[in-house]
Amino acid sequence: MSASSRVLVLGSGFAGLWAALGAARRLDELGAQPGTVDVTVVSSQPFHDIRVRNYEPDLGPCRIPLQDLLDPVGVGHITADVTGIDPARATVSTAFGATLNYDRLVMAVGSTVAKPDLPGLSEFGFDVDTYDHATALQAHIRGLAERAADPASATAVVVGAGLTGIETASELPGMFADVLGSDIAPRVILVDHNPHLGSDMGESARPVIEQALADNHVDTRTGVGVTAIDERSVTLSSGEVIPAATVVWCAGMRANPLTAQFGVSRDRLGRLPVDDYLRVEGVSGVFAAGDVAAARMDDEHMSVMSCQHGRPMGRYAGYNVISDLLGEPMLSLRIPWYVTVLDLGPAGAVYTEGWDRRVVATGARAKATKRTINGERIYPPLTRDRTALLAAAAPELQSAPVYED
Numbered sequence: 271m272s273a274s275s276r277v278l279v280l281g282s283g284f285a286g287l288w289a290a291l292g293a294a295r296r297l298d299e300l301g302a303q304p305g306t307v308d309v310t311v312v313s314s315q316p317f318h319d320i321r322v323r324n325y326e327p328d329l330g331p332c333r334i335p336l337q338d339l340l341d342p343v344g345v346g347h348i349t350a351d352v353t354g355i356d357p358a359r360a361t362v363s364t365a366f367g368a369t370l371n372y373d374r375l376v377m378a379v380g381s382t383v384a385k386p387d388l389p390g391l392s393e394f395g396f397d398v399d400t401y402d403h404a405t406a407l408q409a410h411i412r413g414l415a416e417r418a419a420d421p422a423s424a425t426a427v428v429v430g431a432g433l434t435g436i437e438t439a440s441e442l443p444g445m446f447a448d449v450l451g452s453d454i455a456p457r458v459i460l461v462d463h464n465p466h467l468g469s470d471m472g473e474s475a476r477p478v479i480e481q482a483l484a485d486n487h488v489d490t491r492t493g494v495g496v497t498a499i500d501e502r503s504v505t506l507s508s509g510e511v512i513p514a515a516t517v518v519w520c521a522g523m524r525a526n527p528l529t530a531q532f533g534v535s536r537d538r539l540g541r542l543p544v545d546d547y548l549r550v551e552g553v554s555g556v557f558a559a560g561d562v563a564a565a566r567m568d569d570e571h572m573s574v575m576s577c578q579h580g581r582p583m584g585r586y587a588g589y590n591v592i593s594d595l596l597g598e599p600m601l602s603l604r605i606p607w608y609v610t611v612l613d614l615g616p617a618g619a620v621y622t623e624g625w626d627r628r629v630v631a632t633g634a635r636a637k638a639t640k641r642t643i644n645g646e647r648i649y650p651p652l653t654r655d656r657t658a659l660l661a662a663a664a665p666e667l668q669s670a671p672v673y674e675d
Contacts, residue, residue: 275307275373277591278362280352280528282313282336283321284577285560285584286378287650291663292588293376294343298660300596307595310346311336312362312370317401322577323644324404325438325613327445331645333401334652342656352379355531357553374555374591377529377542378584381561381575384522390499397519398438407518408445414515415449422502422513424454429496430521431462432470433612436479438518439488440615459489459512461496461504462521471612472627475620482617523575525562532556537564539575546602548587549594557591559583567605571625577648579605582667589665607670611640621673631673639673647671 279290293309318339320332336347350364355375362370383399385391396407417423424446428439439460446456460467460483467490468479483490491506498505504512525540534552536542541564543551548565550556559565560580565573573579582605590600610622619636622629631639647668651658 274305275595276371277307277309277374277376277595278370278372279309279311279376279378279588280313280355280362281378281380281560282311282315282318282347283378283380283560284580284648285380285563285587286311286313286376287318287336287339288581288584288663289376289378289557289559289588289591290340290345291343291650291659292585292665293592294345294588295660295663296589296592298343300592300598302592302596304344307592308346309344310348310370311340312348312350312352312364314349314351315401316347316349318650319401320644320648321400322648324398324401325434325441326644327408327441327448329401329404329408332404334650338652338654339650339659342654343659352528355528357532357556360555372555374595375557376587376591377550377556377558377562378560378587379526379528379562381523381525381539383519384524385519388496388499390501391517391519394499394501395517395519398434407516410516411445411449414446417515419450419454420513421457422515424450425457425459425512425514426516426518427496427504427512427514428458428460428518428520429462430519431460431464431467431490431492432520432522433468433610435460435462435518435520436468436483437613437615438520440482440486440613440617442518443487444616456487457489458487459491459514461491461494461506463493463495463507465493467492468612471610471620471622474629475612475622475627478620478629478632479612479614482614482620485617486615523561525575529558529562537572539564546604547590547594547600548583548603549590557587557594559587565603567608571608578609581648582665585663585665588663601665605667609670611636611643611671613637613640613644621671623670635673639671643671
């Protein structure tokens with residue numbers, strides 16, 4: 271190791287933030303002298319965004335300045351888009367033309383919604399993939415009040431009935447009603463190419479989801495895709511043309527394409543293979559966490575793109591990248607439990623346990639748990655307190671969320 275080493279953390283989402291804080295904690299724990307190791311986050315925004323809340327009507331609590339989280343623990347931050355990674359030279363290139371050297375790298379650049387080359391999608395489609403995109407959608411909805419009242423202005427089509435699509439569709443009727451008033455009945459249509467809604471949620475949760483969508487006045491179209499979009503309509507593969515001035519694309523996620531820069535085989539989602547210590551297999555000095563990493567959670571299941579897995583992966587990656595750099599023992603990550611809490615808007619929520627997603631709570635009980643998760647559990651300390659931030663970054667597994675019986 272050189273006299274002064276650099277650890278770069280790419281990304282400031284759930285995995286990136288916690289990797290940076292975990293690295294700072296490990297340095298503190300080992301008593302490393304100031305200036306021995308520089309930990310720097312490189313991300314496109316100077317914020318930590320609570321991305322999983324982008325479907326909600328109030329986005330105020332969803333953006334946290336990185337300076338409030340990183341400055342107190344001595345972690346640097348560079349706001350820049352990463353354009354290239356050269357693992358042979360151990361360098362990272364940015365859109366500003368800078369070349370950053372590293373001794374260790376943590377890849378945590380996340381994922382993006384997968385948008386096909388579909389006529390009209392780029393011009394007229396919205397998504398809730400990022401904070402900026404979610405605020406753009408909300409601005410668009412507010413602007414509908416200035417248009418003449420017609421079926422298209424009062425209609426939204428949500429494409430993709432996975433978790434994000436269901437959560438978004440469940441909130442849109444209320445968002446439209448707030449803007450359009452009581453004289454115009456909003457119409458929200460959820461479209462998916464699969465034969466069933468929420469196919470990833472399994473058989474147990476399906477009746478709960480279907481009833482909740484009906485209660486929320488969300489219409490559905492299954493077994494069909496979208497073939498074209500324009501400013502005032504959506505055309506389905508069935509030939510149906512739906513008058514709609516709002517289209518929200520929620521169909522599928524892919525790991526950031528920067529994962530291709532390492533020259534290793536990736537999975538079908540574009541994720542990098544990592545070992546139990548979060549080291550990228552076949553690449554020296556590089557760790558990966560969150561949505562860019564395919565990590566084994568137990569002997570049968572791989573990680574999923576979620577903050578549930580991204581946060582602990584980040585903490586362990588931060589601990590291990592410093593341990594590896596300083597020649598100290600690393601910790602292996604396995605997570606023995608898995609839950610899903612799906613927000614169903616005014617209809618409550620559904621809470622499932624296990625990889626088979628067995629329903630254990632619904633309605634208001636599950637909704638209370640979802641609110642605790644979205645509003646408290648997934649947040650870092652917001653007090654700028656160094657001790658609290660380092661304590662929160664401990665490489666320890668949280669227990670499963672608690673719901674009221």
